[in-house]
Amino acid sequence: MLTFVGRRILVGIGLVFVASLLVFAATNLLPGDAASAVLGRNASPEALAALRAELELERPLHEQYLDWVTDLAQGDLGRSLTNKQPVTALIGYRVVNTLALAVTAALLLLPLSLVLGTWAGIRAGRRADQAISGLTLAFIALPEFVIASILVLVLSVGLDLLPPLSLVRPGENPFSHPTVLVLPVLTLVLVGVAWMVRYVRAGVASAVTSEYVEMARLNGLPEWRVVLRHVLPNALAPSVQAFALTLLWLLGGVVIVETMFAYPGIGAGLVQAIASRDLPTIQSTAMLIAAVYVGITIAADVLVVLLIPKVRTTK
């Protein structure tokens, strides 16, 4: 058991290392060097030379990479190229804002999708299942920003209930104006629930048709007991993985939703940094997202093994 956890953590470290290679490659190896990428095609030679010196681009790539990784590991993310502030200060409050958004959405969508997914699963093929499956099929087909636009059109423009943009000043607690969080969270919940319900439903529907559930029914157990004691525990593993997949999707979803509502989180920050070609901010944010992504994947693997003894024997 411990060796399994240890091995997964080692794999995770390896994956973060690969991610750092990818991020470094994407920002350094592509046509033109980082300086001309930052300054654009019409930059003067002097400005290019100055920025090359600042970014130390004259040195061999492997030295640059090693320097960057060691700085990163020590928590030194460099300085932003647009306003010369340390990147840590620039993305610090954004991380808090994104966490507020993502955690609220995750806490709401977890119980909702477990209930809807289980309901659809135990009624597989009947009307409730058809309604839930049809709706989720529609919602996973929609881009997040389209759902957000429709919500804005109905709730902000039509009914004038909520602000169409979620403006929060830097350093301000986003929960101090809860109304600005409603539309972004609602968008994330609608899409996230749709994804997760489909996975949970599949897990429950296959558990319902299993022989042990039939046996429990033949033994005359009441239906609620069959569901609670026999179906749900066996749908647990797929549900944990479904939740992990939904969280991973949420990492991308926040980028779109934050941009849509002009909410100052790391996703919108990353998009702005790419638009203004602010290299250190891009690299740090990308590594942060990649590390969280790997962390969630590993944590889900470990959690499944901890919760479900059956999986342990096969590992």
Next chain:
Amino acid sequence: MTKVTVVADHVERRRCRGLRFASSWWVRVWMVIGLLILGVALIGPYISPYSATELAGTSYAPPSEQFWLGTDALGRDVLSRVLWGGRTIIGLALASTLLAYLCGGAIGLVAAYRGGLADSVSMRFMDVLLTFPALLFLLLLAYGLGPGPGTIVAGVAVVQVPGIARLVRSAALEVSVRGYVEAAVARGEKTHAILVREIVPNIASTVAADAGARFTGSFLAIASLNFLGLGLQPPASDWATMIAENRSFVSIQPWAVASPAILAAAFTIAVNIAGDAYARGLGRSSDPRP
């Protein structure tokens, strides 16, 4: 066990040929809606009253006889921009999906048929690709290569390749031990002939089962990139860019956001529903497995 399901598949496939999978009325309704929107996207540019980039009137003109859906912040006709805005985004989504099927299919076939080192190396590489967040990859690519149609198509294809390669590999492995493949090997046929004539036709329906969902996946990724301003560049019109550029003026000119949103939404829903009905007809789930 596998043999039994395989036989069932063959029966299913014969029964579901053509459009017979559109059995329930609402699947048919959605397919008609999808085809209508596809038609609008294809012929839209030829019937639009103005060009997509022409400054045809004053800013924020309300809907009128002259501008059916009003004008946007720059005075461009919203209806014309909507009519122009479907072709590129649908075309690019189609192109990247096809590219992904070509590359993923080739990798999966080679991995399954060669086995050994080629198999394990390519599949480990696919695993690593899958552990990198797709949107982050696309954003970094847009930064590194610069936004543009080539970047979009290639990037979205790369995101889709691992899932397709795995699916093709497992389907091809299942088929490669069948009698007709062994017979072809015994006849001394060349490897590529066996792959093309024996294996590909027999895994086609398995691989196509989640094609609808994969196309919507490409569409969503491209639309997201365009929306973030890192895909197709203005002033060209596409539905996602329209929503992005008009969202700040949504209370003044709601149609400029509503019309592209409704068309994009209805189109992707239609594709997903048709794809799901097709996959169900084959007795499979349309949800793409990673």
